[in-house]
Amino acid sequence: MMLGVTMKSGSNIIDVCDKCNERIRVLIEDEQALPRDISVKPISNQADNVSQKIDDVISNVISAIVIVVIVVLLFVGLRTSLVMAANIPIVVMASIAIIAFFGVQLEQISLASIIIALGLLVDNAVQVCDQTRTNILSGMKPTEAAIEGARTLTLPMLTGTLTTVAAFFPMLFSLEGGGREYVYSLPVTLSTTLLLSWFLAMTFCVILAAAFIRAPKNPNAPSAPIPWLTALAGKLYSRLSRTAGDSSVAPASGSEAADKENIFLKLYGASAIAAVRVKWVTVAVAIGLLVACMSLPISTEFFPRDRRDQFYVNILLPETSTIEQTSEIVAKVEMAVRKLSPSTDDSGQSFERLRSMRSMIGKGGSRWALGVDPPSPNSNVAEILVRTSDGALTPKYIEDIRRVTSEGDEELGIEPIRGARVIPMTLALGPPAAPLVLRVSGDGFADIGQLRRIARDVKNLIRDQPDTWDVHDSWGVDGFEITLDVDEEKANLSGVTNANVADTLNAYFSGLQLSTFREGERQIPVYFRLAKDERRDLSGIQAAFVEGQNGKIPLNSIAKAVQRWQPAKIERRDMNRTIEVASEVEDGVSGNDVVVRVLNSDRMKEIQASLPNGFFIEVGGSYEESQDSSAQMLTSFGISFLLIVIILVVQYNGWSKTLVILATLPLAMMGAFFGLWFTDNSLGFMPQLGLLSLFGIVLNTGIIFIEFADILIARRAENCPGDGPIAGLSKQEFRECLADAGKQRMLPIFLTTATTVGGLLPLALSGGPLWEGMAWLMIFGLLVATLLTLYVVPALYAIIVETFGVQPVASTSNES
Template sequence: MNYLPEFAIKRPTVVVSIVLMTVIWGVVSFMTMPRREDPDFTIKVCVVATRWTGASAQKIEELVTDPLEEAIDGLEEVKLIRSNSSNGLSTIFVELEDALPGNKVDDTWDKVRARVRNVPMPEPNITPYVNDEFTDTNIILFAVHQKPLNGAAEIDPAYAYSPRDLDLFSEQIRDELRLLPGVAKVDRFGVLEEAIYIETDAGTWSKLQLTSSQLKSLVEARNIVAPGGTIDADDGRFYVKPGGELDAVQELDSIIAALSPTDSGANHVYLESLGLSVRRDYLDPPPLICRYGDNELEQSAVVVAVTMKSGSNIIEICDSAKAKVAQMQNVVGSLPPDLGVTIISDQSDSVKGRIRDVIVNIIEAILIVIVLVYLVVGFRTAAVMAANIPFVVLSSIGVITLFDVQLEQMSLASMIIALGLLVDNAVQICDQARTNQMAGMSPTAAAVAGAQMLGASMLNGTLTTIAAFVPMLIALDGANREFIYGLPVTLSVMLGISWILAMTFCVILAAAFIRAPKDPAKPTAPIPRLMVWCAARFRRGGRPQGEGQGIVYATYALLGRFALRFKFATIGFAVLMLILAMRLPVGSEFFPLTERDQFVVEIWLPEIATIQQTDAVAKEVEAMIRELSPYVDAEGNQRERMAAMRTLVGGGGSRWYLSWEPEPRKPNYAEILIHTTDGKLTHEFAEKLRAVSKRGDEQLGLQPIVGARVVPIELFLGPPADPVVLRVVGDGFADMKRLHRAADQVKSMVEAEPETWDVNDSWGVEGYQLQVDVDSDKASLSRVGNSQIAETLNAFYSGRLLTTFREGDHQVPVYFRLRPEGRRSIADIESAYVEGDAGKIPLSAVATISATWEPAMIDRRDMNRTIEVRSRVEPGASGNDITMRVMNSPEMKELIAQLPPGFRVEIGGAMEESMKAQGKMLKSFGLSFVVIVLLLIIQFNSLSKMLVIVGTLPLAMIGSIFGLWITSNPLGFMPQLGVLSLFGIVLNAGIIFMEFADIVIRERAEKATGGPILGLTKAEFRDALVEAGRQRLMPIFLTTATTVGGLLPLALAGGPLWEGMAWLMIYGLMVATLLTLFVIPALYAVVIETFGLRPFVKDETPAPSS
């Protein structure tokens, strides 16, 4: 590798041309490479949903969920099966093994469909639906709603848009957006489907000889859709299309039915004459209610959600989508002026912000390097060091595109982490070139000799740092590996290019621009000049000042000799500091909250609530949000916290953020997505809403929300998981009462923790249900089957599908059911008549009806009944710490001891995810450690030197843990990456120190005789170590100062993603730097002096002199 500096000096045009071409490649790649908020990876989860209207949760579990789970569980690719059985609905979540390759996932879903298809259902009309697009993340959401015309204060009811109008407008927008390049699909949520209802009352229907099956046949016969055949005429072939598709509601009224089965036609009458009313309306109850709102407006809406293709540019797609909508509104005029299309969520804004942060951080790093290095060694050296940064970054961007890395959260994070590492190589080259010049070499020879001297050590330092990150690609698998893929690849590329440019391009710049001061006693840089002035002013008369030795060097020499004299005390002090640091109460957290201009309000009613009841509470919360939105800023101006909100009642819609897992369809659930005017207001707004919804606000006249859980949730940066989750599990069909009792005890323990709130369990309250017990003997005598009774009751209360009315490509289902007043009353159910083979008979003649309390929801995990006890935590509290306190409490230990066989308590949520991730990270650390040890042994060919350098790694943890503790930051995923980065810097410093120590020892050993250490006395050996440290003082200081300076803006204003990592590296680097300069010499002295090992064989070929 010594030929690289020589080649660069001899062929500067070639080197500069290659560097410039690589930089241009990087600029072009930066402008064109795919962009997205989060890494492109495969979430291996699908949902199997099965509806069985009218069935209880327990019946759903036994007859639908359990058979489906047994069939799916037989697939070897399946890792976990979670299910939720509620009244009328089975929802099964199927998770695949992490190690399953992404290209095998679709094949596995096909296997799941095949297994599901072969499972017999309790009724022939029940069909499970497999949704493998459940995990698609929308990049932009539009709310399509009506707004007042310009100048109007409100919408004129006479011109209000119907849900069908919004359906058509949103469909038009969807059709235009799905044609844009890079768009994978466009979904719509909140569309209220039309329906035609033929309704009656139970008393009238019981007197008619007409049955629902006969009514279905009459309607289907009138609504002809079968082909009528073809006619081959002389002029060609003609297709015959029979008329008969329903044109309007009145045609249903005009359908003729017989008064009795024996009528020959004389007593045939129209349906309307039989007391049957026909009306065209919307599905009632609606499966999902969607609203848009801002600080003044509240309107029904349809959400249009865009998903992009893999490898596309999120910024381009979102900009194109917004431009297309604006064009439709303003240019083409295809949308009316009173139709609002408002952006509710736009991930491209976040991506732009992160890219902007990286660019700003790079610029800040360049400026900080220039300023700090200028203050210490002068402007020329500062310019050369700073110039290395943009060239490395831009060159690396071009190279990482070869590895299919995109601009996303992880790759951008790696660029910021790498800034503190890539400066180090340039610092080493420039400092050594300057030192060589001060020793009398010419600028060119000094630059080449410095690079040749440090090249091997720098390469090994770079490789050891790369070795700290690359094993992630081996230790992690599946989605975890795909998620972090960009981080180790980008870091490795940037560090590798940093070393190459340091050995070539930086050598050229150093030879051309760096000039050492002619007189070391008269430096030109501001800080050395100040130090010389202070030394001259305060130095005692007659005391000589060594050439090139300032106050700092003299102080270090004094302290270094002291540390070596008491080497065991020095090492013991470091160990004591490490022990104290490890005992500090630092919390753990996988990912922090994101400072995003969005948060979500979840509204939960008891499981037996209707969607109309949930909607009423959601409207109360919306009104509360509007009241809390105004605030007065620091300048006294009236502002709004809320920009817009989108409400979904009855389910969670789509995944609009990677870490947000939407709820399946549930009538007792509502989700309000709030878009704030500033991300810095999000936390305060969410906390204020939480407090007011619970306690009210007399000043604003707001009453607390009663009978519902109102849960404001700020978004996390990592995988979706509740902060505190404890699972009470019973094997198989475990006794539900025992399971509930255990879960109630766990809930009490969690509620007792002062930092928890919204403690709940996944089963909720039991529901009041009517049980219809059919007497088989009476039913057989009456020629009525159980299925006929179920079909009749289902038709009365839920509606029976008769046919489908068609308007072009628009289809409207036609249902038969009781009128609303009949469906709302359960008192008359015993007097209802059911339809059998012999006609209609009273239900009470064949069945008894009783009211019971039954579970409204049953959760299972791996086919075992499971109740999850969940809780949110107060701001600043650690869910992991609370979980461990509860699990280690005496009450929990007593509960676990009393649980019957087959019952257990498990940890879930964020703690479970953290333990899984940390286990894999520990595996990665282990691989890294092995590779680093091998690299050190290869370089030094010495176990003792390897042990000395590896022994410095714990030094990085001392300041790191203190930093987290002082700044109240937990040890999360990003701080763990900061630890790895810190290890790289410390290893670099240790490797180069050992290299310099050996050089100084070798030089002095050649002239020494008689001493026990290669001819050196202990004092001479220690002086050599101090001299090596003195030579490394300046580059170590510059690396520390520039890295800390570059991290300070991130620590102070980088937000929750960067704050913990930045403070960890700042404190860790400052402490590790100080300790490294004293502990490494002490460790080396122990190895040589105490154990009698030799640094090297004395007759080795001398290394180049520094």
């Protein structure tokens, strides 16, 4: 006997499971209410899996925060890292408190969302500290420097934050079904964390910056380990160059500012000006790289499979099977599972892979996991839930069960199981969807023979694919039935109706309740029907008698028994007869890739061309779910894009700079697609969310760059004669401003990238299949987009200014 406990909405799964286990312990040990020969074993304890996932994600969060603090300490120094380290826990704790009001609990999605937000969270604090330090170096007092720095950064940082929030917020109303249920906490957590991060950066971080950030005693001396090493490398390089007599590297007179720059800033300055000088070539190279990356072969997958210490085995017999026959097959499968349990580790020690299992015959169990869709009640279905001793053993255990149930194993004494489909399955991390499904449909009451023929051709095509197994259709095999053709004329003359015939046969084989026998409080129904042996033999139907208005007459005098094969099940979809042809795919193979290969094959084109009028083939399963989710994500992206455009147009009061910033989005896609291809991950639902997150971070980088480029151009224009074509500047002066803007923002941009990548590395390396693809997509996307942004954005800015005559700022000569 099995007992399932379902948690009420809003409860804590860990508390519920702990209370259940405690109650069982009290029943057995304290109250001793159960007989000693009855044992209680937990088959599925969701608290174990949830606790493990939460512990893993919390560990990843802690690792990410530690990595972020270390990165900031190495590149910026102790004071800034202390301000940032003080800001992170406050933002995180406040965000957790706020998202609870939106119905979001602490789980792996919400915790991972905090990791994704760490990069921008740190960026806000670093921007404030860096600008405060710059203002102090220019002669301001610490408090004045912090306030002025916040005033300078308020609008661009708010714009960057709002564009990132705009990338996620539309998910709340554009996603539907299981996808929305699954990722609801992600946009809520990210939006809350980012908005709160900006608010605290403009308030709490300003206070901390005024209190802790100070100008170094020697402004020219590095204040952090990495800058110190780069400065040392630059000195060694200069000394070696002078020793070699290379006068080309000697600085020109009057270039004291250049001498203060480290070797990386010098290299970037020279290369940035070169990229702006050949701006069209720079943009063309970026477009070429984008086209190359977009053409890489990347598989698609709705949701990956989980790696946990549970799996299930679905058992399906022909539709006409009895529950006794199903029970016999289940017993054979259980025996195979037990015999396959013993195994040995690398050191040669034996252990058991099977921890426990339970079987449900005639129906599936309760929905014990999100990725499981239990079979509907029927006499020909069964489900076995298996719990292994370690999640790492699950894939091999499944492979062994699948092998021995289809081929047998003489050494273990296991015979192959015939006449039933035995399907061991791992758990999906998302809503359940078969990896490969093709639907064969015909309008209305389409001809069954035609449907069967088309479905058979499709099954043969799928069966010939190298990566498929368990190819089947939803109608199954035909059932043998006996139909009574009643002669209406003879029946009317005999006073027998169709209802009389039906009642008689129902009484013979199913039973007619005559009375109820009472025994104390028990009520036992009394039925009239044929004996068991006679019910199993249908040949006696012709000898049966039926009672009508004129008395009993032989059934064979008014009806003829016709034996025939008929579909045991007929399914409809949108009022049309439909046969679903489905299969499983080998482990590690994307079902969507197999679907695409089947649809593009010559045989499928021949099948499609030969379809009669009114018949059609369409895709279902995981591929259909992926298409639907992609359409929903496309809608979300469209709304996000519109919101981002509105924010940028309002910020810059025009389209030119807005278009330059929006051009950074393809740069993010370039690295993202390359990352998926390089790490062999699929473009699934979660990587698509990662792409949206990546868009927000890259947009923020472009916004900050444009803002500081405008500030430098305006400052330089104030100190020049004002006779140049670009806001009073010459082309060379304008290009130097773009390079200087990149130099000034290189450290914050680099820190945003480094801290985000550092925070995502634990997810990429140990976050499990749900997060690996998204983490690697964002890591590669950020690395490539950051590098290209520092060159492509200046080149695009130069194009709209130098080629199309757009003025970056108001000219001083015009103002006068």
